[in-house]
Amino acid sequence: MRTRSGPRAAVAVLAAALALGMAGCVPQDEPTTPPSSDGGGNAAEQLSQLTVATAGSMKGYSRERFPHWRDTGKNCDVRDSILQRDGKDVKLSGCNVVGGRWESVYDGRSFSDPSDVDIDHMVPLANAWRSGADEWDNAKRGDFANDTTRPQLFAVSASSNRAKGDQDPSQWKPANRSYWCKYAQDWVTVKHHWKLTVTSAEKAALTDMLEGC
Template identity: 80%
Template sequence: MSSVRTRSGPRAAVTAALAAVLALGGGGCAPVDEPTPTPSGDGGNAAQMLGQLTVAQAGSMRGYSREKFPHWRDTGKNCDVRDTVLKRDGESIKLSGCNVVAGRWESVYDGRAFTDPSDVDIDHMVPLANAWRSGADEWDDAKRGNFANDLEQPQLIAVSATSNRAKGDQDPSQWKPANRSYWCQYAENWVTVKHHWRLTVTTAEKAALTEMLEGCTWASKP
């Protein structure tokens, strides 16, 4: 994995326990409980992180395949990371054994609500193909798997299948959520993931993110 900041306290314990389950598979029959990833909540910090990212042209797609980003990892008996995110991001969740079979999800990308988990996709905030073009092509499959199953950073989110597929592998200069009220959080989460994983941004991508962050109410805070 990329370099990770040292953590301590309860959050570290949760993260360590989750990492062990993801790596080895769990014996439980319920999706792993994982707190919602906590973004900085500070537009100035996101802008600072954006300024630290390396700007580079998008790399080649040569050699890319989704299989090089192994997901979804097991998190229990018949359970995987997808179930974990569905449980974390939904309300009134119902399980059949270990599988999430019902609940309520509101897609922050387009404001649509669902009660059938088959109508919900788990989006990679930074798409796998985009990551490949911005540095992940140089990683091994284990590190790419860690990226594709990252529950600690704001990398995984339950959204409508239609919005996820409309997004595809596009960056914020090419696609933004229809729900404009989510743009600030979207830009912050995108920057947080790219900064943590030391991925590059294109000139157009950086310009779009800068504009999105500048339009946020907290961007001018000291």
């Protein structure tokens, strides 16, 4: 059997080697598009099904009770996966995101440095704790904190994420009013799936936001 030699063979070998190297850095189960909520009508129905209760105690809470970020591949974690999913022209060093472009849906600000971007939990961990997650075990809380199936994780500006903190929609809304409908839909989708409670003020704020859809 004849074998290839010369420049063409060298190019083929190099291409194969690059392909293998790149394959080792692709995150496993990387989300390619943000999960969608179920729409305004379904969100309103789901909201009506949520249990209304006063916010629970913060006793015993810590972020360590919600283990994150989970590995999603060789030297990759959920944060890397969300940065890749929500960014454009993303640059990688191995599996670590080192550059790209991100637009924060909360305030419309744009960024090129991933250190200026936070991964926001739509329903904050502390809010979930007060809404029923205090009764879960750490494994289930970890599933919640790393949920890429529901619209729970988004790359947003660090300033908006920190302004939001652990507040619900009766206490904080995105500066970008055009995002309020989607924000309310996503919030309800997450709480409905995880069977978390809402306060009466939270439900009223969500109802108002959904009416604007």
